[in-house]
Amino acid sequence: MEKLDQKPTITSIENGSVGSAKGFKTGGMHIGMRTKKPDLGWIYSEVPATAAGVYTTNVFQAAPLQVTQESIAEEKKLQAVLVNTVSANSCTGQQGLENARVTRQWLAQHLGITDHLVGVASTGVIGMQLPMEKIKKGIAAIDLSGSEAPFEEAILTTDTKTKHLAVTFEIDGKPVTIGGACKGSGMIHPNMATMLGFVTTDAAVAPDALKQALKTIVDKTFNRITVDGDTSTNDMVLLLANGQAENQPLSAQHPEWPVFLKGLEAVCQGLAKFIAGDGEGATKLIEVQVTGAKDNQSAEVIAKTIVGSSLVKTAVFGSDANWGRIVCAMGYSGEAFDPNHVTLKLGDLILFENGVPTPFDEQQAKNYLDEDSIVIKASLGEGNGSAVAWGCDLTYDYVKINASYRS
């Protein structure tokens, strides 16, 4: 266990994941949607858990997202979640919606709980209906006492690594755990960058507070990453809190609410960075830190614009300290600022100071850019606004993965 912070003490759990919190079980299996790899995952809580979700803003919101929202709307609780790969069940019309409801019902029946305690999530090709027979057999084989594959493995598509994390800290003197797992961009039939995140905690949290906490934290973690600028129809992050830690229910009134938020941010930020660093074809994680903006919102827009620039991403791939592209991206972000107060650093190397190019050691810059993780620091001298955003480089493999034919 690594101590992440001094006060409050939030420690990470080795190999922690979405099943680390008390009272949660998770698993995965291979049901033949993919050739060999696990392709169906599930999460189960021993008791109904207070639930909150954030969903894609895409007008074409996929069927499972609609059905999960229907479930949570009933009593703000979920007890189980089913995740399938291969078909995104998006743009599939009335039949897709009906199929999502049927798979929800199958899992509810298998677990002996009511339908609306089940959430569903999908990732895969848009416009393809769910392979219902395979999913039916898969659900029938779910065994809460053990599973053939880890959940975090069963939800992957073209991800090259599993992405999971958990932290623990104390609330009311009782140990509380928050754990999560997610998938990033790409599919075995590459189609779109679908992001799914699942976070569980054994903390007791009031429903509205949970929803607010998730929205706040997602805005500065998952919503700060980009791989290719394409917002999926299936993006969803679910947060389940089952109260098994037996703390006093948390809300903004609880003195230790900031501790819970800090823990939740640690998990969501960690997962978000895993996704950015494992973007399709990526070889490097790019972190952009903007400070001195007129406000935080302005800083966020600028940070996201830099990390989303194709020219910045290709320059990082080529280890080229072509800083002009970075200031260029700042300049077209839509935010107003005085170019003469802009300073830019690559790690700790100053490239541009108060609007004027600075002589720098090209080799030193190149060596830094050859690392796996790159930090770009831009300061504006306009105010106290700051923000961080994460992304990855743009490589031949991104084009390869996404230019290949679906079949």
Next chain:
Amino acid sequence: MEKLDQKPTITSIENGSVGSAKGFKTGGMHIGMRTKKPDLGWIYSEVPATAAGVYTTNVFQAAPLQVTQESIAEEKKLQAVLVNTVSANSCTGQQGLENARVTRQWLAQHLGITDHLVGVASTGVIGMQLPMEKIKKGIAAIDLSGSEAPFEEAILTTDTKTKHLAVTFEIDGKPVTIGGACKGSGMIHPNMATMLGFVTTDAAVAPDALKQALKTIVDKTFNRITVDGDTSTNDMVLLLANGQAENQPLSAQHPEWPVFLKGLEAVCQGLAKFIAGDGEGATKLIEVQVTGAKDNQSAEVIAKTIVGSSLVKTAVFGSDANWGRIVCAMGYSGEAFDPNHVTLKLGDLILFENGVPTPFDEQQAKNYLDEDSIVIKASLGEGNGSAVAWGCDLTYDYVKINASYRS
């Protein structure tokens, strides 16, 4: 000459360019900024021409754009324009601004005209000062009676083709010509997608009308293209009208004003499509036609979002009719619409109708996508708004060009 339209009769001029209109001379030469290729271009009008410009919205507006605006501000006229490659003279501080003014002065002296009748434009690496000695020698060698290279060739960087066009039509019963040349994305030291466009006409046009016409037409031509979403610090389109056609000065009050606008649109749209189709690494021109949007502005946002999507661009490169990516991009455009009324076509092949996937012949779609020029048609059933946007596919060569080291 090809007849472009019946009424008004606008005909294109074979091999027409920015020097086609009466009283304009243009040229280019090699002054040693690039290894071998022509790298300095000039435009000259026998008499001062009414001038209008549109300039990048990037906060870091390059020095030559500032100096050209200073020139035009004096009496809304230009008589000559100088264009250098290799250095963008952007983010070069006070020295860069001073250098731009000095090159302006050199050309004015060489031609025997006042400074403020000269406009300057640059394209190249950001943060690099102009090679003043080379430019000085180049200007001294400018000969209005002939030149060693065509203007449209001398302004190119990594462009693979020259981009030029001219049309002719009648105003007040007198022949009028509008011609243009431009450069697109990429440089010999690839750095950013700099777009420069130069349009000349022998029509007599009132200054304010000229400015308004340029803004209106650029909004639906040059501002509808994207190669990689990165807005340069150096983008500029200049329009010079020298009145040598001897028509009555044009403005909105002139009965044939719409004819002039149509001619100007034909030139600007043609040049814009040349740039999109010759984007860095591009193998195909993509045209997106959006109809049935709630208004034209909404249609424009949706069309630009589709043509800017990395996933749509890679799918077109791979000739993959992965239509889910197109509707996904529409969905995250930020525009509200009912997904159930959306219909999508690839050329004339229907892929998605009223929100539901349509079975289609994959091979037929693939054959269509193998062509050089692809048309994507999206209709929304919300209203009468329509717009067209142009872009190109995203290829290995885009990554290759932009990942390579500057030096």
